[in-house]
Amino acid sequence: MKTSYPIPSGQSTLADAKTRLNIHGIWRHFNLPGEPRTSCKSPFRKDRKPSFSVNVDGTLFNDFATGESGDAVDFFQRASGLSLKEACRKFIELASGHFTSPPRAPRPQIKAATTKPVFPAFRTGTAADFQRLANLRNVSPDAVALASGRGLLKFARLKNAEAWIITDSARMNAQARRMDGHVWPDIGAKAWTLPGSQAAWPVGIGEAENFPAIGLCEGSPDLLAAFHFIYCENRETDCSAVAMLGAGLSIPPDALPLFARKRIRIFGHADDGGREAIERWARQLETVGADYDAFDFAGLHRVDESAVKDLNDLTSIHSDDFETERTLWNLLP
Secondary structure: OOOOOOOOOOOOHHHHHHHOOOOHHHHHHHHOOOOOOOOEEEOOOOOOOOOOOOOOOOEEEEHHHHHHHHEEEHHHHHHHHHHHHHHHHHHHHHHOOOOOOOOOOOOOOOOOOOOOOOOOOOOOOOHHHHHHHHHHHOOOOOHHHHHHHHEEEEEEOOOOEEEEEEOOOOOOOEEEOOOOOOOOOOOOOEEOOOOOOOOOOOOOOOOOOOOEEEEEOOHHHHHHHHHHHHHHHOOOEEEEEEOOOOOOOOOOOHHHHHEEEEEEEEOOOOOOHHHHHHHHHHHHHHHHOOEEEOOOOOOOOOOOOOOOOOOOEEEEEEHHOOOHHHOOOOOOO
């Protein structure tokens, strides 16, 4: 968090204070309920099940039900109810051992979803569906069939348009795109996360349970592309693909343990949001002992000479840029 607020003479800077005071200390100071963990209940509202996370070193928090997240100063502001300017000052005082105050009552509760969403009826795709989608996304129809066979791809008619849907057996999350590639007119976007979805749920993580290696992708098109390369490189028996349907999302606490002890390659987009997502997911994966790395798209170009920015772009790679040493699934011997 950036701040330009003046610091009283003789006191440390905000950056110095952050090295001495973390969320664990703030939690104890305000005597908040529960304990800060990588998967815990929110101290600020009633939580039926854990939907809150504090990373191991206590520098970051994330509330998956409300979307709030931030560092130790943001957590202090949330706990104290102070303005940002005053919270910065008081944070420094507390880190220096000068600030004491009684705990503040939590803010009004925000209820989190307690039931699974009810989605429209989806259908299993036909060979014609697979071919049409393969043509749209420039992937193999056999790869589309593989994604369908894993239970991650469905089809339906939604809003008077034929659509392909990425979801999984958990039925916590579903995102639809039109088969004609056009935007949904009422939302002005190509991707439509269906109402009631837990948008941060990593689609396919349950289905990846019996596979030692996972390709962690950003978005629905990249999930199909991941299966394209799994199929092309004959890794169907040891690799699976999982999709986070948004670069700004964090892996929820109830899904994070499912990545434990897996070999994971992250395919984030080659932009600022993608790079931030890679760093965020890597920090989370480290807390559960996952062995991870990230694929680098640098220097790769599509046949139209544009730079490769994501995994789906890689299906249109220029032949001169093909590199056997940068095989996507060289995760396992």
